[in-house]
Amino acid sequence: MIKDKNMICFAPADWRWYGSCKRLMSIFSHHNKILYINHISISTPSIKETGTKVFIKRLLRKLKTLSRPFRKENENLYSYSPLIFPGYHGVIKKWNQLLLRFQIQFLQKILHLSNPVVWIENPVGITVAKNVNPELILYYRTDKFESYRELRDRQDILSLEEKLTHDAAIILCVSSKLYEEKLRFRKKNVYYIPHGVDFTHFNNAIKDPFVPEEIKHIRHPVVGYFGSLSNSNDEALIHYCATERPEISFVLIGTVLGEFKLIRDLPNVYFLGYKNYTVLPDYAKNFDVCIMFWKVTEWIEHCNPVKTMEYLAMGKPVVSVAIDDICKNFKGIISIAKNCEEFLAKIEEELGNDSPEKQKKRIAFVENETWEARAEVISRVMEKNWRRAVTNR
Structure with a gap:
């Protein structure tokens, strides 16, 4: 060093x-x-x-x-x-x-x-x-x-x-x-x-039974996201998934920098607002599936989302839109979807097929990163x- x-x-x-x-x-x-x-x-x-x-x-x-x-x-x-x-x-x-x-x-x-x-x-x-x-x-x-x-x-x-x-x-x-x-x-x-990845910060949270009241009583299954919420996010994608599967709760955590008129009033979409980084894993560990849902613009195509490995450090299944680095580096670890129908299908697949063995595999994949x-x-x-x-x- x-x-x-x-x-x-x-x-x-x-x-x-x-x-x-x-x-x-x-x-x-x-x-x-x-x-x-x-x-x-x-x-x-x-x-x-x-x-x-x-x-x-x-x-x-x-x-x-x-x-x-x-x-x-x-x-x-x-x-x-x-x-x-x-x-x-x-x-x-x-x-x-x-x-x-x-x-x-x-x-x-x-x-x-x-x-x-x-x-x-x-x-x-x-x-x-x-x-x-x-x-x-x-x-x-x-x-x-x-x-x-x-x-x-x-x-x-x-x-x-x-x-x-x-x-x-x-x-x-x-x-x-x-x-x-x-x-x-x-x-x-x-x-x-x-x-x-801040591996210890996110991984330690899954060993602690504490869950914040704000998310504890939201009905499962919970599909979740944390990060800034702006016009770069694909609101139409969440609208499709949430209306097609009203029994799934979609929890969005982060500062809201867009209008989100399409999904703001949907009964199974929850905006929990900004959460301090110190407590963020306490919320995210309650997700059954984590998602990354952006419009795939030139900006997004060139990015490498930090949250990818933060999700995996908690052993969570992840569904993402098709971003170059995710497709190349997380094959077999993260589910990739190219449209709304695929995205929802991948969520359902991850909800139905998760296991302790898969969780350990995800954690091991990022433990040294x-x-x-x-x-x-x-x-x-x-x-x-x-x-x-x-x-x-």
Whole structure:
């Protein structure tokens, strides 16, 4: 594991969100000092695009973060929410780059972060990366940001992608599609390292008999999902399954960022809202089948859902829409469906054929795929790059 390094991380989400970036930085912070830069928007907020309710939710959430922009999260890790204008285009882009550069350099100085490793998951980070005298620039590519539906000017993000591809010493891709795509532009120091899993957190929950009251009395069988609920989710898919099988309860856990008018009032569909990550497994262990139900857009095709292995760590059967990485890496472990009829048929099949042996197989499949294991692999990649740099001097 890398030790005694300074790191500046440009994250795609705020520290309070339990994404891959937070998990890895938490591990690296055991032996390294880290400045974690909270989400910097690559899109301009729009009521027209998101709807009034979602717009207000996002605004309030961001204002809450900005009320305490600088925080000490643990002994070696600090989070910061930059004070910049919303959006990333035109004149706003130029002003934001200046503001961001000033704030990052100021914090770098007071925290004594000399020659940091600059870890970029949000492409905007490359605009200031070279201004902090980095020892190494690493691009952790987790999403196809240029396919983000709310982008006003995709060319801006494509330009950042091009610069990152050129300037980053190392590129890590979490999905095979992202990896294969990046290899078309460069061959050197590009790696495929999929997401990990907080195995202990999810697996320990199934050994504890406690079940929250909110879900305890929902009729079984329970088909469940946790994660953000937005326009990226395939509402029509749930509508079909829930109306065809009213005896099945569909439980959806997560912040609701869409209208969901089709299913909101169905008697067997339950929206339980946001649940803190610390208690999430207590809810999910009550699912009989776990699902992943997105519209298969270019954005989704390039993703590697973190929740996949979280479901499996609890031994749960999983039914998913056809995503490239799921089809390639979880064959025989996860049921894949290409349309509504198949999706419902797979749910019924999993409900009828689950067994303790299958549950053990799922758990064993992900037991060693932890975030700690991923951090070790990434550390070896970084150390290899440093050794090569020393040799070439």
